[in-house]
Amino acid sequence: MPAMMIRGGDLDLVEYEFEPFAAGERIRPLEIGREVTLRPLDGTVTVQAPARIHATVLDMNRFAPGQPGGGGFGFAVKVYCTANVTCTDREIEIDYDRVPIVRHIVEAFRATVGYPGGFRIAAQDHRYKHVGLGSTGTILLAVCHAMNAAVGSPLTSEELRILVGRNFVEETADDRVAFGFETGVGPAASTYGGFVVLGDDLSLAYRHPFAEGRNVFIIIPSSAISSAGVSEFNVLMNRARDLDYRDRPLKAYMVLMDLIPAVEVGDLRKAGDVMWEIEFRGSKRAEIEHHSFAIYAMMNGLRAAGIEFVGMSSVGPSIAVITEKTEEEVGAIAESLGLSIALATAVDNDGLRITGPGRSPQRR
Numbered sequence: 001m002p003a004m005m006i007r008g009g010d011l012d013l014v015e016y017e018f019e020p021f022a023a024g025e026r027i028r029p030l031e032i033g034r035e036v037t038l039r040p041l042d043g044t045v046t047v048q049a050p051a052r053i054h055a056t057v058l059d060m061n062r063f064a065p066g067q068p069g070g071g072g073f074g075f076a077v078k079v080y081c082t083a084n085v086t087c088t089d090r091e092i093e094i095d096y097d098r099v100p101i102v103r104h105i106v107e108a109f110r111a112t113v114g115y116p117g118g119f120r121i122a123a124q125d126h127r128y129k130h131v132g133l134g135s136t137g138t139i140l141l142a143v144c145h146a147m148n149a150a151v152g153s154p155l156t157s158e159e160l161r162i163l164v165g166r167n168f169v170e171e172t173a174d175d176r177v178a179f180g181f182e183t184g185v186g187p188a189a190s191t192y193g194g195f196v197v198l199g200d201d202l203s204l205a206y207r208h209p210f211a212e213g214r215n216v217f218i219i220i221p222s223s224a225i226s227s228a229g230v231s232e233f234n235v236l237m238n239r240a241r242d243l244d245y246r247d248r249p250l251k252a253y254m255v256l257m258d259l260i261p262a263v264e265v266g267d268l269r270k271a272g273d274v275m276w277e278i279e280f281r282g283s284k285r286a287e288i289e290h291h292s293f294a295i296y297a298m299m300n301g302l303r304a305a306g307i308e309f310v311g312m313s314s315v316g317p318s319i320a321v322i323t324e325k326t327e328e329e330v331g332a333i334a335e336s337l338g339l340s341i342a343l344a345t346a347v348d349n350d351g352l353r354i355t356g357p358g359r360s361p362q363r364r
Contacts, residue, residue, distance in 0.1 A: 019178065020172040020174070020176040020177060020178045021176055021177065021178070022176055022177075023099075023100040023101070023103040023104040023107070023169075023176070023177050024103055024104055024106075024107035026179075027104065027107050027108040027111055027167060028108060028166045028167050029108060029111040029112040029163075030112045030155075030159055030162060030163050030166070032112065032155070032159060036113050036114065036154035036155070037152065037154065038113060038114070038115055038151045038152055038154060039151065039152030040087040040117060040150065040151050040152065041087065041149075041150055041151070041152065041356065041357050042087075042357060043086065043356060043357030044084050044085065044086045044150075044356065044357070045084070045085050045086075045146045045149040045150045045354065045355070045356035045357070046082065046083070046084050046146065046354070046355045046356060047082065047083045047085075047142045047143075047145045047146040047149070047352055047353065047354050048080045048081075048082050048142070048352065048353045049080065049081050049082075049083075049138050049139075049141050049142040049145070049190045049191075049351075049352040049353075050076040050077060050078060050079065050080055050138070050189070050190050050193065050348035050351070050352065051076070051077055051079040051080065051081065051126050051128075051133045051134055051135070051138050051190070052074050052075065052076050052077065052133070052134045052137075052138065052185065052186045052189040052190055053074050053075055053077055053132065053133070053189075053216075053311070053313045053314075053318075053320045054072060054074040054132065054134060054183070054185050054186060054313055054314040055072070055073050055074045055075075055275060055278070055284075055311050055313070056072055056073065056251070056278055056282075056283065056284045056311075057070045057071065057072040057183055057240075057244075057283050057284075058070060058071035058072050058073075058199075058244075058248060058251055058252055058255070059071060059200075059244050059248040059251075059252075059282075059283075060240040060241045060244045060282075060283040061241050061244055061245065061248070062200050063181060063182070063183060063200075064181070065178065065179040065180055065181060066179035068165045068166055068168065068182040068183065068184060068201070068202050069183065069184075069200040069201050069202065070183045070200065071183060071197075071198050071199050071200050071205075071252075072183040072184075072185045072197075072198050073185065073195070073196060073197040073198065073255060073259070074185040074186070074189050074195075074196065074313075075189055075194060075195045075196070075210050075211070075347055076189040076190055076192075076193045076194060076347065076348040076349070076351065077133075077216055077218075077320075077345050077346070077347060077348055078216075078345045078346050078347070078348045079126045079128070079133060079218075079343060079345055080126060081123070081124065081125045081126055081135065081138040081139045081142045082123065082124045082142060083121065083122070083123045083124075083139065083142035083143040083145070083146040084121070084122045084123075084146065085119050085120070085121050085143065085146035085147050085149075085150045086119065086120040086150065087117055087118070087119060087120075087150050087151065088117060088118035088119060088120050089117060089118060090116075090117060090118045091118040091120075092106055092118050092119055092121075093118070093119070093120045093121065094106075094121045094123075095120075095121065095122040095123070096121070096122070096123040096124075096125075096139070098136075098139075098171055099175075100169075100171045100175055100176065100177045101136060101139075101140060101169055101170065101171050101177060102121060102123060102139070102140070102143055104167060104169050104177050105140045105143055105144055105163075105164065105167055105169075106119060106121070106143070106147065108163060108166075108167040109144055109147050109148070109163065112155070112159075112163060113148075113151065113154045113155065115151055117151075119147055119150065121143060121146070121147075123139055123142065123143055125138065125139045126138070128218075128220075128318075128342075128343070132312065132313030132314040132315065132316055132317070132318035132320075133218070133313065133318060134186040134190075134314070136168070136170060136180070137164065137168060137182070137186035137187055137190070138186060138190050140164050140167075140168065141160070141161065141164050141186075141187045141190050141191065141352070142190075142352065144160050144163060144164055145157075145160055145352060145354060146354075148160055149354050149356055150356070157191050157192075158204075160187075160191075161184065161187035161188055161191050161202070161204075162184075162202055164187045165182050165184045165187055165202045166202075168180050168181075168182035182202075183198055183202075184198045184202035184203075184204070185198050188204050188207070190351065190352055191351050191352055192207050192351045193209075193347075193348045193349045193350045193351035194207055194208055194209045194210045194347065194348075194349045194351075195207070195208050195209070195210035195211075195263050195347075197255060197260065206260055208260075208263050208264060209347075209349040210263055210347050210349065211268055211309070211322045211346075211347045212266070212347070212349060213324075214268060214308075214322050214323060214324055214346070214347070215322070215323055215324070215325065215326070215327065215330070215344065215345075215346060216320060216321070216322050216344075216345045216346050216347055217320075217321050217323070217327070217330050217334075217341050217343065217344055217345075218313075218318055218319070218320055218341070218342050218343035218345070219298075219302075219318070219319045219320075219321065219334055219339050219340070219341060219342060220317060220318050220319075220342040221291075221294075221295065221298055221317050221319065221339060222317075239286040239289075240282070240283035240286035240287065241283070243281075243282045243283055243285055243286050244282040244283045246282065247281040247282035248282060250281060250282075251278055251281050251282055254274050254277060254278060255274075258270070258274045259271060259274040259275075262274060268308045268309055268322060268323075268324075269308045269309075271308075271309055272303075272307075272308045272309035272310060272311075272322070275309060275310070275311045276299075276303065276310065276311075278311075279296070279299065279311060279312070284312075287312065287314070287315045287316060288312055288316065290315065290316070291312075291316050291317045295312060295316065295317065295319070298319065298337055298339060299311075299312065299319060301333075301336075301337045302319070302321055302333060302334070302337070305333040305336075306323075306325070307321045307322075307323045307325065307330065307333065308322060308323050308324070309321060309322035309323065318342075322347070327341065327344050
């Protein structure tokens with residue numbers, strides 16, 4: 001893998017070398033500080049976890065591959081990843097097209113709880129990969145919760161989201177893995193549903209139901225620019241860091257003083273106004289410019305047509321809109337801008353769902 005140069009400013013230039021490794025190596029088990037009792041269940045546990053829209057990182061200078069953090073905010077949507085897990089004697093069987101990332105989280109979980117047995121895992125993601133919906137983090141969280149329930153739920157939901165955050169990896173071309181970028185927004189939103197704000201080091205600062213009764217539409221503009229791998233590294237670790245040195249105090253202030261109060265009272269338009277300001281600040285600006293200024297023109301057109309909340313998710317190019325308008329109304333607006341709706345959904349305010357032997361559907 002190549003060595004990448006990270007520039008955060010004129011006097012801030014370091015070299016980072018991606019070091020891929022075999023799945024299951026360099027795991028980071030949690031030190032949970034208590035004895036756990038494992039009670040493997042007969043039968044299959046199923047977990048359905050909602051995807052997330054990651055609105056922005058608060059400070060790119062506080063995270064890097066293998067160093068989770070940076071803060072941020074986002075919300076869960078009703079687009080789901082599913083994991084089915086059955087305990088076995090020793091074998092690890094994985095039915096999923098991205099085996100290395102699942103194998104890695106399996107070993108991190110087993111080491112944390114001291115489980116000597118195996119699992120039969122069948123996973124299915126939402127199929128929208130590297131467009132801002134968090135397919136990797138959501139599937140890892142679903143698998144982790146399913147394994148945990150299958151062995152008697154020794155870990156809490158909080159411990160599981162931290163475990164996923166600290167062991168977040170992406171696969172490489174040679175079927176190895178490498179540590180990826182992780183703020184913790186995805187696992188928190190998927191676990192608890194609704195709107196979440198994360199501080200540094202995966203700390204959950206705020207959670208609240210969001211946009212109840214409103215519609216969410218995902219618009220995926222055409223973009224020849226990659227949102228993954230080396231391309232993602234370049235945008236997040238160079239210009240984004242430089243801009244966050246300047247704008248991180250303003251972004252944090254707007255979240256605390258304007259965005260959270262708007263969410264508290266259900267003022268979607270005010271929340272959208274704050275989101276629009278953040279689109280031009282710090283690392284979010286770098287992410288949007290990565291796809292060209294045309295993304296700004298598209299989002300401005302959507303806002304000008306009366307859509308209350310418009311924002312690009314993660315490194316894009318997906319644009320998430322939340323509105324009281326119908327699918328027909330938003331479809332007509334999108335068409336007038338040369339766009340189309342890829343997904344029509346809503347905010348998931350409940351979080352992941354666990355079903356299995358001897359239990360009724362359970363929300364975490």
